[in-house]
Amino acid sequence: MKIRKTLRNVTPYIAGKTKPGAIKLSSNENPLGPSPKALNAIQQELNHLNRYPDGRSGTLISALADHYKLAPECFIVGNGSDEIFALIAGTFLEEGQEVITADSTFSEYNFSGLLFGGHVIKIALRDGFFDTEAMLAAITDETCLVFIANPNNPTGTFLKQNEIRSFLKRLPNHVILVLDEAYAEFATHEDFGSGCDLVMDFPNLIVTRTFSKIYGLAGLRIGYAMAYPSLTQEIFRAKQAFNVNLLAQCAAAEALNDHDFIQKTLNLCSEGKKYLYEALDRDNYFYYPSEANFICIRIGKDSKEVFDDFLDQGMAIRPLASFGMEDWIRYTIGTQEQNEEFIRLLKSLRE
Numbered sequence: 005m006k007i008r009k010t011l012r013n014v015t016p017y018i019a020g021k022t023k024p025g026a027i028k029l030s031s032n033e034n035p036l037g038p039s040p041k042a043l044n045a046i047q048q049e050l051n052h053l054n055r056y057p058d059g060r061s062g063t064l065i066s067a068l069a070d071h072y073k074l075a076p077e078c079f080i081v082g083n084g085s086d087e088i089f090a091l092i093a094g095t096f097l098e099e100g101q102e103v104i105t106a107d108s109t110f111s112e113y114n115f116s117g118l119l120f121g122g123h124v125i126k127i128a129l130r131d132g133f134f135d136t137e138a139m140l141a142a143i144t145d146e147t148c149l150v151f152i153a154n155p156n157n158p159t160g161t162f163l164k165q166n167e168i169r170s171f172l173k174r175l176p177n178h179v180i181l182v183l184d185e186a187y188a189e190f191a192t193h194e195d196f197g198s199g200c201d202l203v204m205d206f207p208n209l210i211v212t213r214t215f216s217k218i219y220g221l222a223g224l225r226i227g228y229a230m231a232y233p234s235l236t237q238e239i240f241r242a243k244q245a246f247n248v249n250l251l252a253q254c255a256a257a258e259a260l261n262d263h264d265f266i267q268k269t270l271n272l273c274s275e276g277k278k279y280l281y282e283a284l285d286r287d288n289y290f291y292y293p294s295e296a297n298f299i300c301i302r303i304g305k306d307s308k309e310v311f312d313d314f315l316d317q318g319m320a321i322r323p324l325a326s327f328g329m330e331d332w333i334r335y336t337i338g339t340q341e342q343n344e345e346f347i348r349l350l351k352s353l354r355e
Contacts, residue, residue: 010099010121021311022320029336029346030322032157032187032298034220036269041262042221042255049254057250060240064248067257068228072200077233080240081256083247085186085214085227089116089151092182092210092229094242097122097148104139105151108159108327110184113151122148132159132292132300136171143179150175153184154199155191158327158334160294165197172206180235183211186227187296189218189266190273196295200230207232215252217297218269219259224252273297276337283347287354298336300324305353307333314349321346 022028029035061081069076082088089112097103099121105113107126117124123146127138134152143150155162163171168183175181183199199211210231216222226248229236259265280299284291290302303310307323310333314321319342322334335346 010118014115014118021315023315025318026315027319027338027342027345029338029342030320030334031222032217032296032334032336033222034217034269034297035336035338035342036220036265036272038220038223039255039259039262039265041265042219042259045254045258046251049251052250055250056246057248057253059245059247061248061253064228064253064257067260068230071260072230074200074203074230075233078203078230078236079228080236080243081226081228081248081253082243083227083252084216084225085184085212086112087225087247088212088227088229089113089182089184090119091239091242092180093117093120093122093149095239096180100146101148102144102146103149103151104142104147106134106153106156108324108329109134109151109153110157110186111326113153113182113184117149117151129156129159132156132161134161134163136163136167140171140174143176145178147176147179149180149182151182151184153186155187155196155295157186157296158298158322158324158329158332159292159300160187160296160298161292162191162193162196162295164195165199165201168197168199169202169205172202172209175208177208180208180210181206183209185211186214186217188213190270190297191295192274193295203231207234210235215256215259218266219256219262220265220269221252221255221259224249224255226252226256272339273337276340276343279340279343280335280337280347283350287351289350298334300329300332300334301350302332303350303353304331307331310353313353317349319345319349 103117311323
């Protein structure tokens with residue numbers, strides 16, 4: 005039995021590893037848990053699990069439309085951002101067409117392109133940032149999709165809104181930019197600007213977001229995209245009928261406006277980042293200032309060996325060898341106690 009040719013170059017996704025009892029700070033999850041309002045909404049819906057969910061996630065889409073001040077037709081909801089990426093590729097990418105992204109970024113862009121027979125072109129980061137000039141130079145008549153993470157995973161670096169706008173103005177009309185803003189809610193830099201404000205200006209822009217990070221709903225798998233209605237309504241063609249479960253829909257709609265929980269998460273991240281930056285500076289570790297809820301750190305040692313060492317001592321972090329960054333790790337900002345333990349383990353590397 006043979007698999008499709010396009011799958012021969014596909015490597016299954018490998019999530020951040022851990023072990024029972026270890027502190028898991030490898031997958032950029034919210035250390036505070038899920039939104040309390042989301043939990044309450046789930047409790048209210050438990051007696052309705054005999055019913056199919058709304059196939060178009062209408063209640064959630066209405067909440068998103070109110071939140072972003074866009075028409076409901078601008079949105080589509082998926083089983084995590086991962087499914088959204090696959091739906092986009094499945095809708096627009098013809099076999100043999102090109103997908104452009106970075107070499108050190110989220111692997112699901114590569115996966116989605118390869119899954120539908122695309123030719124994926126990876127452009128090297130420039131000092132940890134997406135090299136938009138090199139990406140533009142790589143575009144041909146066969147280019148279909150460009151994937152950019154803003155902020156980027158795993159570096160936490162970002163493109164300014166004027167840079168994104170300039171990129172879009174120079175992007176040929178036949179190319180769609182997929183701007184992944186999974187960590188945008190954590191961004192505080194004065195020059196950071198969301199692509200959400202640009203979707204009605206550029207008919208070839210799709211912005212994706214997730215409820216996995218700041219809202220603490222990673223286990224429910226729910227993400228969404230916003231774009232010109234002419235784009236989102238085409239993507240509905242590729243969507244399974246009931247792709248987002250009932251509990252995910254109701255939890256996400258409530259979590260969206262759980263302002264107290266969001267602020268508590270942002271405060272924890274800000275305080276943790278300040279502590280970690282000071283500790284890393286004292287020990288002369290190079291890191292990228294991050295606009296996300298994680299920090300990308302160069303440790304000068306094999307990241308897989310460091311991962312194994314840390315895991316043996318009860319903490320799971322993310323080695324970045326799979327991102328082509330052999331001596332880098334990514335640490336999810338945790339509680340103060342967790343952050344202090346991480347710095348202790350980091351210090352032990354030099355003893």
